[in-house]
Amino acid sequence: MNIIVSGGGTGGHIYPAITLIRTLRKKVPDARFLYVGTKRGLESDIVPKEGLPFETIDLQGFERHFTVDNFRRAAKAMLGVAKARHVVKHFHPDAAIGTGGYVCGPILLAASLAGVPTLIQEQNVVPGITNKILSHFVTRIAAGTEDAVQHFPKEKTVFTGNPIRRxxxxxxxxxxxxxxxxxxxxxxxxxxxxxxxxxxxxxxxxxxxxxxxxxxxxxxxxxxxxxxxxxxxxxxxxxxxxxxxxxxxxxxxxxxxxxxxxxxxxxxxxxxxxxxxxxxxxxxxxxxxxxxxxxxxxxxxxxxxxxxxxxxxxxxxxxxxxxxxxxxxxxxxxxxxxxxxxxxxxxxxxxxxxxxxxxxxxxxxxxxx
Missing domain, CATH: 3.40.50.2000 (Glycogen Phosphorylase B;)
Structure with missing residues (x-):
């Protein structure tokens, strides 16, 4: 079983992802994992120390108001989508998981469009824009709080709580x-x-x-x-x-x-x-x-x-x-x-x-x- 996991930027996205990987390894000992993040986020330091294969996509979040710099970031986003498709094609995942951060967007979208079962895990009461968009494409949604459920399609959303370290x-x-x-x-x-x-x-x-x-x-x-x-x-x-x-x-x-x-x-x-x-x-x-x-x-x-x-x-x-x-x-x-x-x-x-x-x-x- 090949599983892509993506989550980046802050420890709040990375540690739940690592916890899920550790839990899945106990349930599926022969599972292979690939972690996809960015070079700038904390994941570039934390994930390799876990001994996990690590791929990066060069992305930056958009400014919340109009700036010229957003055009450069949009160009990076386009290249990021292309890189995500390449990663999915060559790793042949059986499932893909996103735990938050804008890096999840391209990789979960590419996996979903390739017919790969996908899941996003939303930690907060109010979802970020990336997970709101992805919710229309992914297979399942794991909501960390009861209040978050209302923001997602009801038929694919489950209130699970947030994964924590053992x-x-x-x-x-x-x-x-x-x-x-x-x-x-x-x-x-x-x-x-x-x-x-x-x-x-x-x-x-x-x-x-x-x-x-x-x-x-x-x-x-x-x-x-x-x-x-x-x-x-x-x-x-x-x-x-x-x-x-x-x-x-x-x-x-x-x-x-x-x-x-x-x-x-x-x-x-x-x-x-x-x-x-x-x-x-x-x-x-x-x-x-x-x-x-x-x-x-x-x-x-x-x-x-x-x-x-x-x-x-x-x-x-x-x-x-x-x-x-x-x-x-x-x-x-x-x-x-x-x-x-x-x-x-x-x-x-x-x-x-x-x-x-x-x-x-x-x-x-x-x-x-």
């Missing part, structure tokens, strides 16, 4: 506590703005951590993002935060073992990317969500609102984020333990830990038919 489900709380030297009898707040960090969130955390150093009954693990770490350490020093005397507060540039960190978290302060939310809900972790305001189609705000409506999270818009606002919400949640417990239950109810298996079975089934 390590997220298997990580043990004790391992996380041991790694970071935290106490088992005090709650842990996990803070992350993503691998690159979120400056607005980091700035808001300065005031929160300044207050938190006086109250060791709550522990904080804050990942600033590599590019923001030095600046954040300077902000904390300028504010008088002495981390050396506050072992219940740890500030790291990056968390290389996020599953362990999640395993010990009683509350998360996160952006609202679909993959991060899928992992939080799979473990039933309540959250304070600060959606990235410049995400395509404003999808992070829609993701966050869905979690808030379900009772699994509280949302603070980026433009409204301050140390005072964030600290107030934290104080409210920790002053009434019942609230956190109810949010955790709602988060767990939203989780779909079996999503990767469900989608993999869909791919196998459509290929047989």
């Amino acid at each position: 390590e997220v489900l298997t990580a043990q709380k004790e391992d996380g506590l041991r790694e970071y030297g935290f106490s088992a009898d005090k709650p842990v707040v996990l803070v992350s703005g993503g691998s690159r960090g979120a400056r607005s969130l980091n700035c808001a955390m300065v005031g929160v951590l300044k207050e938190a150093q006086k109250h060791p009954e709550v522990q904080f693990l804050h990942a600033t993002g590599k590019g923001e770490y030095d600046a954040q350490m300077q902000r904390l020093a300028d504010a008088g935060v002495d981390l050396a005397s506050a072992p219940h507060i740890q500030v790291k540039p990056y968390l290389y073992n996020m599953p362990q960190a999640m395993a010990m978290a009683d509350l998360a302060i996160f952006r609202a990317g679909a993959t991060g939310l899928a992992e939080l809900t799979a473990r039933g972790i309540p959250a304070i969500l600060v959606p990235y305001p410049y995400a395509a189609e404003n999808h992070q705000e829609h993701n966050a609102r869905a979690c808030e409506t379900a009772g699994a999270a509280r949302m603070i818009l980026d433009r409204e984020l301050t140390s005072e606002r964030l600290g107030s919400v934290l104080m409210e949640l920790f002053s009434e333990p019942g609230k956190l417990q109810a949010m955790a239950a709602a988060s767990k109810a939203m989780g779909r830990p079996e999503a990767a298996d469900t989608i993999a079975d869909m791919v196998i089934d459509m290929q047989k038919k």
Whole structure:
């Protein structure tokens, strides 16, 4: 069985694709995979490290307003379609999967027009334009959220949830506590703005951590993002935060073992990317969500609102984020333990830990038919 997988640009598109590949390999051990991405996206670094054959298509997304540069990008898109047809013709796929990003467009379209069974996996509440277009050509659609189903043809769409790494489900709380030297009898707040960090969130955390150093009954693990770490350490020093005397507060540039960190978290302060939310809900972790305001189609705000409506999270818009606002919400949640417990239950109810298996079975089934 030959399977083309395409997803690019951000980790939110790439990691679900890799999770699906790993799941399919367990179900179909002799399956051959080809990953198609771009040279510019994170996939060019991540995918080869997985030992996967990797092909690139030279594409760039279009500007959302008229620019002369869009003509150059249109020419690249035409060449990209030609390259996609070449890839499909020579790999002879039995199925093709797209997990998001504009690179999926040409390869899934070429596969579909060649009669290859195709599936797109939409992570967000509001689909991007590429998946909206592809929905009219592909065989099946796996929707990561219930709210996304309404945006696609009903007869080919299934609500599956978003695929998450198996390590997220298997990580043990004790391992996380041991790694970071935290106490088992005090709650842990996990803070992350993503691998690159979120400056607005980091700035808001300065005031929160300044207050938190006086109250060791709550522990904080804050990942600033590599590019923001030095600046954040300077902000904390300028504010008088002495981390050396506050072992219940740890500030790291990056968390290389996020599953362990999640395993010990009683509350998360996160952006609202679909993959991060899928992992939080799979473990039933309540959250304070600060959606990235410049995400395509404003999808992070829609993701966050869905979690808030379900009772699994509280949302603070980026433009409204301050140390005072964030600290107030934290104080409210920790002053009434019942609230956190109810949010955790709602988060767990939203989780779909079996999503990767469900989608993999869909791919196998459509290929047989």
